[in-house]
Amino acid sequence: MTLRITEGLAASVPALEEAMRVFRGPDLPDEDGLRWLWPAGVMAAALWDHETWDVLAARHVRLARESGQATAVPLALTQRVAVDVFAGEPADAEALVEEITTVSEAIGSPPPLYGALLVTAWRGREAEGAALRRAVAAEAASRGEGKVLTVGAWAMALLANSLGRYEEALAAVPAAGEDRPADVGAAPWALVEYIEAAVRSCAPGRAAAVLRRLTEVTVPAGTGWALGVHARSQALTPQEAQIVRLVREGLTNPEIGARLFISPRTVEWHLRKTFGKLGITSRKQLQRSGATGER
Numbered sequence: 001m002t003l004r005i006t007e008g009l010a011a012s013v014p015a016l017e018e019a020m021r022v023f024r025g026p027d028l029p030d031e032d033g034l035r036w037l038w039p040a041g042v043m044a045a046a047l048w049d050h051e052t053w054d055v056l057a058a059r060h061v062r063l064a065r066e067s068g069q070a071t072a073v074p075l076a077l078t079q080r081v082a083v084d085v086f087a088g089e090p091a092d093a094e095a096l097v098e099e100i101t102t103v104s105e106a107i108g109s110p111p112p113l114y115g116a117l118l119v120t121a122w123r124g125r126e127a128e129g130a131a132l133r134r135a136v137a138a139e140a141a142s143r144g145e146g147k148v149l150t151v152g153a154w155a156m157a158l159l160a161n162s163l164g165r166y167e168e169a170l171a172a173v174p175a176a177g178e179d180r181p182a183d184v185g186a187a188p189w190a191l192v193e194y195i196e197a198a199v200r201s202c203a204p205g206r207a208a209a210v211l212r213r214l215t216e217v218t219v220p221a222g223t224g225w226a227l228g229v230h231a232r233s234q235a236l237t238p239q240e241a242q243i244v245r246l247v248r249e250g251l252t253n254p255e256i257g258a259r260l261f262i263s264p265r266t267v268e269w270h271l272r273k274t275f276g277k278l279g280i281t282s283r284k285q286l287q288r289s290g291a292t293g294e295r
Helices: 002-007 009-024 030-046 050-067 070-086 090-107 114-123 126-143 146-162 166-172 187-200 204-218 224-235 239-248 253-260 264-278 283-288
Strands: none
Touching (some): 002 009, 009 030, 009 050, 009 204, 030 050, 030 070, 070 090, 070 114, 090 114, 114 146, 146 187, 187 204, 239 253, 239 264, 253 264, 264 283
16 A cells, blocks of 8 residues: 555556455455455545455455444445446445444444445436535545545536536536545545536546546556546547537537537637647638548
8 A cells, every 4th residue: 555655556456466365265364354444445445456356355344244343344345336426327336325324323332434424426427426525625624634534625626517517516626636646535536527527617627637637547457347448538639520520410519519519619629729720710611621620
């Protein structure tokens, strides 16, 4: 974990993969599992290794339930929520959030809010998400947990992007645009949301700069999840060629925007850039030309 933070993902992959093998193995004592499976799961996520993350989270939940330590259950379930969300199982994740609330009330402890925050963002529940983010901010201030704020910011960016409010998404994760290494946890996921928001806000230059940082925390992992996230983010900046192709097919700006999930204003912005590159002034000229709009 220290290598990941100080030297970056590429330098830490061999050691982290060895640690993951130990945590997945049959010889891990239950006591060590209860103590270390939470950070081990965080590092599995940092490796973009969903399969290992799934195994570790399930083991953590089982050990927490079997140990008789009720206070360990909500945290273990919270990690399971995140695993289920990324697996595309929001209904399962939501059921776990309800269990977290029930167990926390039974032991007289405030429930961890990470899981509920993820589910509301994924479900697009704006009002509920706003209330949760306020609660998260208050909890972070009282406990000094900056990581909680990162999760809240990422969840807000995810929700804003899903609603087409890209400027809000950019504002939610301003640190993602800073030229510094991406932290563990939700920080790399925030980079993904920042790239999408920047592209769809007519700021592809900002997206390209952050893509370089995302590359550093995805490509070295080499998993399908990591490479898929990287490829998807990379595919968002070269939109001009797609727009030119759709103009040639006779689509209007609103129709192109709907096809590419961008606003008509963004389409117009790309077309103005393309016209300038090609030295033309109209859509008819563009339709007659053989150029792609890329240089």
